[in-house]
Amino acid sequence: MKSTTTILLALFMLLSLQACITPRLSQHNNMCKDDEKMLQNQQSSKKTQENCHFYGRNTPYDRKKQISIQSQKLTDESSTIQPSSHADFIESFDTPLLSIGDRLSINVLNGDEFSGNVEINADGFIYLPYLPPLKAQGVSIALLKTNIKQLLIDEQLMINNAIRLSIVPLKWAPIQVSVSGAVFEPGLHKINHKSDTEITDDSGGHSGDQAAGRSVYMALKASGGISPNANIRNITITRGQRVIDIDLSGVINGNPVPHLTLIAEDHIHVPHNTHFDDSLARPSQITVPGIRVFISNLTQPATSNSQSAVDTEATRFPYGSRLLTGVIGGNCVGGAQSTSAGRHVLLITKNPLTQKIDVIERSIDNLIAQSWQSDMNPILLPGDGIACYDSGITNLREIARTLREIIVPVTLLGIL
Secondary structure, eight states, rough: OHHHHHHHHHHHHHHHHTTTTTOOOOGGGGGGGGGGGGGSSHHHHEEEEEEEOOOOOOSSOOOGOOHHHHHHHHHHHHTSSSOOOHHHHHHHHHOOOOOTHHHHEETTTOOOOOOOEEEOOOSEEOOOOTTTOOOOOOOBBBHHHHHHHHHHHHHSOGGGGGGGGEEEEEEOOOOOEEESSSSOOEEEEEEOOOOOHHHHHHOSSSSSOOGGGGGGHHHHHHHHOOOTTOOTTTTTEEEETEEEEOOOOOHHHEEEEEOOBTTTTTTOOOOSSSSSOOOGOOSSSSSSSEOOOOEEOOOOOOOSSSOOOOOGGEEEETOBHHHHHHHHHTTTTTTTHHHHOOOEEEEEEETTTTTTTEEEEEEEHHHHHHOOOTTTOOOOOTOOOEEEOHHHHHHHHHHHHHHHHHHHHHHHOOOO
């Protein structure tokens, strides 16, 4: 009986030791190293991407040096679009154009019977008393004013020189635009949408409204912001069959940027770059101000979720924060130096270049010592996961305590 119990305790100890070991490098260890010979041809590069997903403690993780076949294909496809150079089309982006749902106040001097507040309907038309429907979607306020004047003349309701009218935008409606390419959340997005609080607080005592929420910056931010592999110098905007190229690098470096106003069904495409640009990972008008990451830091086995939970504020960081910042925020650094300094951490991240999940292991000692090296201390991206592991001494202490909690009751029962 005593021999059987001893064997069971030994097996339990081995299982405990196994549970305290983090994943180690696989047999494809060399696949994740920066081997220039493996990148000499396209086939080797593709093989490297398929196998390189786990980076050991001392293996650099440099997103800049990874080549994405998929991203290159997207870039090539977007480059086939022929931008429009028509001055009137470019000017139309500088002037706000009307969309479905916009509300206008139209007043005709000495023509109250033709005046009123109107809303552009689902077909893109407005209706004024005694006048036929008038197309308003996709035209500027200045052009709409001209069209109303001409309609009053054609209907023989007013004399040309006697027509005086004003159009005041009361409310720019939310619009839906589509965004594709190097953004975190591509797809269809609604912009210029006001919350219930903003609508309630708006007294309506103003003489007009502005279409600030219809900018290309708001569309990119609504799509989760650009990713660090975005080519912001050649962003394309498609409206119908016409396309223009814009350069938004000034948002990052401070140079002048174009002021563009979108309308419903506009499409924005952000081309992919084949490298990871750290300078794009910071709060701006075309990126998110902050990110949310997921952190697990169990200094000892937890018996409940409340005991093991990390405060929500410790998982929110300014965009551009690096791994060491997340490790510090999760209380993975500090404590007794002799027993806790040997801790290490795993970063689980989705590489925007390859669209693959990469796992990076780092010793916290080395992470602090090499914190200025971007390939050892990578930038955190939205949705990243961080798992902190205790040192070997702490693991042995936990095993000893577990064995004590088992052996003492067994001894008291007289089994041993």
